[in-house]
Amino acid sequence: MKNILLTACIAALSLTACDSKSGAETTAATPAATTEATGCGEVAYVQVEAVLAQSDLFLTEGAALQAKTEKAQKSWAQKEQNLQYEAAQLQEKYQKGLITTNDAQAQQQSIEKRVAAYQSSAQKEAQTLDEENYVFNNRAQDLIHRAIRAINADGRYRLIVNASALLDADTTLNITPAVLAKVNELYAADKKAAEKK
Template sequence: MKKIFFPLLAAALVMTACESKTSEQTAGSTEAQTEANAQIGSGDIAYVQVEAVLAQCDLFLNEGKALQEKTEKAQKSWAQREQSLQAEAAQLQEKYQKGLITSRDAQAQQESIQKRVASYQTNAQKEAQTLDEENYVFTNRAQDLLQRAVQEINADKRYKLIINASALIDADTTLNITPAVLKKVNELYAADKKADKAKN
């Protein structure tokens, strides 16, 4: 039975968070953004604690937790169903070995269990595929928000290098732009939600 695990967004985003992606920048790189960058720290290198951004961003708090709980609930349900069917099959085998049931009845019950196992596996597989897709879409949305946030913060090309903090051994905290990235991710998420509501 295929198991589904909630994707570790940070792992998926380690390499993509700072990937340079050419796209037209909006003409709204404001003075406020420049001032925010100036307060963050000086130099042309910065780092982002990607895991912290993803764990604290509104996207995860509003949607990611629910999806994680849904996935965990499904996994638990599958495990319980498998255990129940295995226990039923073991009880049938034990009854048959003790001579408490005829071979004809044992065969009929075994076929019934096998049909239920096949039905359970089909349903679980469909549910697993749906959850896989939902997790994939969620991961891509988080990745897109993070990418766009970093690009907007660095619209003025102030930083020549922005890296994921998970790759750091040591760095000055003035190079940490995590709070600015988190704020921008939340702003972009709110704007996306507003745009989606306007379409509907």
């Protein structure tokens, strides 16, 4: 019953928002105006960044990946600071004559080896994180493209654009909520299918 009421409300909004269409065209378009999208006419726009930020994919996996990346960056910064501090302390000791040249060289070599090991480790970790981010972004883009194709399966829109490229547009052309709902639906279906494997 709620679905029928929601469909009727959306259809009524579509009729009032698209008053430039003739009566015959409006009645013909009403069945196509389902709960999937609220835009009217042949053009619509999507706030892709909003869909990405509010999607279940980001809220579950994306936020975790973002936190993992931030943690790694903080760890790298801390390790670099520690090694720089150690090198500065060694230089200070040597300049004050508190250690011999041989000891200073041995400690310098030890620090250089740890710097090289740290850099190699950090580089591998960064490559792994880059790959994880790349895969995540591709999954998100795939979900958005699939959602838009599903929403426009009936071909009601001739043009759907990313809102980031818009300078001005009527809000009745905004299909972001419908795209977000479809993205979440597709993500849930993909997740369920992956769990069955």
